[in-house]
Amino acid sequence: MPxxxxxxxxxxxxxxxxxxFETYGSFFYPKTISxxxxxxxxxxxxxxxxxVTKGCFRVYTIDNDGHENVLYFxxxxxxxxxxxxxxxxxxxxxxxxxxxxxxxxLINKKDxxxxxxxxxxVEKLFRIMTQKTLVSLQRRLxxxxxxxxxxxxxxxxxxxxxxxxxxxxxxxxxxLGISHEFVSKIRRKVASKx
Amino acid sequence: MPxxxxxxxxxxxxxxxxxxFETYGSFFYPKTISxxxxxxxxxxxxxxxxxVTKGCFRVYTIDNDGHENVLYFxxxxxxxxxxxxxxxxxxxxxxxxxxxxxxxxLINKKDxxxxxxxxxxVEKLFRIMTQKTLVSLQRRLxxxxxxxxxxxxxxxxxxxxxxxxxxxxxxxxxxLGISHEFVSKIRRKVASKx
DNA sequence: TATAGTTATTGAACTAGTTCAATGTTTTTA
DNA sequence: TAAAAACATTGAACTAGTTCAATAACTATA
Numbered sequence: 001m002p003x004x005x006x007x008x009x010x011x012x013x014x015x016x017x018x019x020x021f022e023t024y025g026s027f028f029y030p031k032t033i034s035x036x037x038x039x040x041x042x043x044x045x046x047x048x049x050x051x052v053t054k055g056c057f058r059v060y061t062i063d064n065d066g067h068e069n070v071l072y073f074x075x076x077x078x079x080x081x082x083x084x085x086x087x088x089x090x091x092x093x094x095x096x097x098x099x100x101x102x103x104x105x106l107i108n109k110k111d112x113x114x115x116x117x118x119x120x121x122v123e124k125l126f127r128i129m130t131q132k133t134l135v136s137l138q139r140r141l142x143x144x145x146x147x148x149x150x151x152x153x154x155x156x157x158x159x160x161x162x163x164x165x166x167x168x169x170x171x172x173x174x175x176l177g178i179s180h181e182f183v184s185k186i187r188r189k190v191a192s193k194x
Numbered sequence: 195m196p197x198x199x200x201x202x203x204x205x206x207x208x209x210x211x212x213x214x215f216e217t218y219g220s221f222f223y224p225k226t227i228s229x230x231x232x233x234x235x236x237x238x239x240x241x242x243x244x245x246v247t248k249g250c251f252r253v254y255t256i257d258n259d260g261h262e263n264v265l266y267f268x269x270x271x272x273x274x275x276x277x278x279x280x281x282x283x284x285x286x287x288x289x290x291x292x293x294x295x296x297x298x299x300l301i302n303k304k305d306x307x308x309x310x311x312x313x314x315x316v317e318k319l320f321r322i323m324t325q326k327t328l329v330s331l332q333r334r335l336x337x338x339x340x341x342x343x344x345x346x347x348x349x350x351x352x353x354x355x356x357x358x359x360x361x362x363x364x365x366x367x368x369x370l371g372i373s374h375e376f377v378s379k380i381r382r383k384v385a386s387k388x
Numbered sequence: 389t390a391t392a393g394t395t396a397t398t399g400a401a402c403t404a405g406t407t408c409a410a411t412g413t414t415t416t417t418a
Numbered sequence: 419t420a421a422a423a424a425c426a427t428t429g430a431a432c433t434a435g436t437t438c439a440a441t442a443a444c445t446a447t448a
Contacts, residue, residue, distance in 0.1 A: 375397080
């Protein structure tokens with residue numbers, strides 16, 4: 001079942017034969033994470049790239065003022081890692097924590113390299129996936145500049161209703177880059193307009 | 195000379211033999227762009243991926259309120275494209291305009307695909323480059339949330355002094371996501387503190 | 389070299405969003 | 419099931435950054 005999700009994930013980007021998927025999948029190992037457990041802590045080296053098969057994670061940093069800043073949330077069918085730390089095996093700027101009991105498929109650094117070597121097609125797969133991630137991040141950056149907090153909130157709720165449902169105001173605020181009190185105020189405003 | 199830059203650019207990410215570079219380079223063709231000319235206009239399909247060998251470009255969108263928003267500036271040794279539009283051959287959300295007389299090496303969609311097929315190593319090259327771009331965009335997003343306008347301005351000036359020197363306050367403002375009047379005020383504040 | 393166009397500076401009035409503090413609500417744990 | 423902890427709501431005071439409008443300074447071009 002977790003491997004079915006991984007296969008479906010590939011299918012979105014590229015064609016793999018069953019044999020190819022067999023090999024690909026064999027590089028990943030499952031891990032169970034209980035609620036609030038850390039997959040990665042800021043300062044540690046990120047040893048894995050992870051594919052979420054169940055649950056939910058937040059990927060975040062804490063800035064100098066102690067403010068938490070969520071880079072993204074990862075639910076089923078999303079990838080989680082600190083790419084920078086993973087590719088350079090350098091201390092992570094990001095922390096990754098589960099928000100509920102979760103399951104991931106992990107691949108470690110050496111195996112990832114081995115996989116690239118053994119299956120050049122995986123280069124293409126990750127090239128495509130990284131490109132898509134880049135595009136959505138570019139759009140988010142622009143939204144952050146062009147939209148007001150209200151608009152960003154509504155956009156998020158509309159775009160990720162299933163994720164939103166799992167989150168507290170604090171977490172949504174940390175993602176949108178606004179205070180949680182202001183999220184409350186936006187909610188009230190929105191509710192009164194209906 | 196422009197091709198030397200292209201070679202040096204590759205060398206930063208991956209090892210290519212002279213023969214490999216020969217093939218790689220042969221897929222690109224040079225283009226001269228005069229000041230204020232457009233390489234791409236919002237709404238058109240982006241037919242190229244470009245490597246800047248001279249000059250400077252701004253990659254931007256205009257939002258509903260008519261506000262200009264700069265995604266990035268590209269000078270010598272940078273790539274310019276609207277990846278989303280290029281990969282899907284869909285109408286671009288971005289415009290790309292030269293800020294001065296410039297030169298680029300371009301590759302078009304079909305040739306890029308041909309290149310991937312003919313030289314699988316290019317998949318790796320672009321996978322790595324895209325990853326690096328993604329990392330820097332992630333960092334920028336976090337900076338936008340954690341830093342004040344003053345801090346972002348100073349960070350930009352310090353990180354890209356050579357680019358900054360080519361830009362007007364209007365353009366810096368459009369990149370930082372603040373008003374150009376406020377850039378003026380930050381400048382004054384900074385100057386008075388020295 | 390005068391003129392038009394673009395860019396920069398400044399101040400005053402404003403507003404979107406923050407901070408703080410108090411209160412209420414829900415969730416977790418013993 | 420009571421107590422503790424975490425989360426949400428609200429209002430009042432504040433501030434970072436905007437908008438508008440006027441003026442000054444560049445820089446292109448005829």
